[in-house]
Amino acid sequence: MDLNDLIALADRERADRAPVELGVCLAASCQYSGAEQICRSLSETVVAGGLAGRVRVRKVGCLRLCSEGPLVRAEGEGTPPVLYRKVTAEQAPAIARAAGGAPADGVATADLNAPFFSMQRSIVLENTGRVEPERIESAIAAGAYRSLSLALHEMSPEAVVDEITRSGLRGRGGAGYPTGLKWATVAKMPPGQKYVVCNADEGDPGAFMDRSVLESDPHRVIEGMAIAAFAVGADQGFIYVRGEYPLAIERLDTAIRQARRLGLIGSDIFESPFDFRVDLRIGAGAFVCGEETALLQSIEGRRGQPRPRPPYPAESGLWGCPTLINNVETFANVPAIIREGADWFAGIGTQGSKGTKVFALAGKVRNTGLVEVPMGMTLRAIVESIGGGPPEGSTIKAVQTGGPSGGCIPSDLFDTPVEYEALKALGSIMGSGGMIVMDQHDDMVALARYFMGFCMDESCGKCVPCRSGTVQLYRMLDRIERGVAAPEELERLEALCDMVKHASLCGLGQAAPNPVLSTLRFFRHEYEAKLIGKNGEGTHSPIAR
The missing domain is CATH 3.40.30.10 (Glutaredoxin)
Incomplete structure (x- = not known):
């Protein structure tokens, strides 16, 4: 074709x-x-x-x-x-x-004129809900694969990398690493086998952004991967998606077969010398496989455990070859950047956080769902205007961003803009885009215990700080929640959080203390109210399990 x-x-x-x-x-x-x-x-x-x-x-x-x-x-x-x-x-x-x-x-x-719709700006989601995800003809009518043709026939690989770099796009998987810099690193590796990997192992509780994109507009992600492969010199791609997403897997499989049938992936794409194949790899649902080196281990057929870095995947990834890894939303931005240009994308958002961000808005708000907003919009605008504020009889207390790796931000700081550095300064992260709203009935100690329990269960066990540290943190939080902890345990809790944060091998352990530290920072009184000796005794029964 x-x-x-x-x-x-x-x-x-x-x-x-x-x-x-x-x-x-x-x-x-x-x-x-x-x-x-x-x-x-x-x-x-x-x-x-x-x-x-x-x-x-x-x-x-x-x-x-x-x-x-x-x-x-x-x-x-x-x-x-x-x-x-x-x-x-x-x-x-x-x-x-x-x-x-x-x-x-x-x-x-x-x-359709309400803030939920009117305040959004769609780039990643521009065709979501408009195209038929099981029909490639519908996606093509909406512009799919035009950007790939443009890149192959009117741009060099170096020009594509430069366009992504100038756009200011940062990785939407959580860390916010500059996408163009990652692409440039892989592109500079010596000629030979290279891979492009899409991380679709979305494991945060309450998150459904990547799943929705894959279910609704799979060709957009495939096109973004193909453009990336052309830019860095790869000819093989893998989409690593968790097994709990059967509908996304089904639609991805259909989309890959349809694109291959029309010659939009495979050999001599758009009558050019560029070849690119895409295969699916199904994960077993391990949260740690969202970490890129653990994900690569899993694709190779080994147990999903992180490995020390360096070398980074860009230098030595799948089977020792240079490998580019981005998440679903990052790849979904690429076709629009190539089509509209780097300056257009860079003109959206803030100085350090360009473009838009997709969030799964959930919890104690009237409007829950999938939202895409310009970077720099405040938490208040997202929660109170787009989200419609709390249900009747509730008062919003906090919002949790970034899943188990993120933090809780109190309502009096809702004028904070949603951008990488601003959220990091509050002890939270952008993460992949989960945003859970809590009201006055939510217990912040119980919340911290829940997320620590999640990280404890999902730890791969490879390094001692995470394997043992998350267990001890969970036990300490449980003692506080049950009202059987002494006041000095708060200091030990913070000290252990610091150790786990700085000594763990990968991002799971390094970020596991974030919900604890952020709730201690902003809701310390809730911890103190549960300690033995506070006003004479604890708030819960002192009988241990």
């Missing part, structure tokens, strides 16, 4: 669009809530009512407002789009019959 073939296919797909299209969200959350039945009911009504020439039912990806699912979006010529929420199979016929006119009676709708 050449560029002309791609354009012709896109034109045919757009010409086949119906005057009215009903997009049913079939991402995981809506699918598990009955979206498949809604889709069948809509299709049956269209056929039975003789509407097939005017109305088409499409299976699309995430429509973002997950708390209101199942969701159906109706778009017609000359009429504003309508987003139906909490749809049932019984309501589907009314939606189909009303398509193209006034909203269906008796079916709840969402306000």
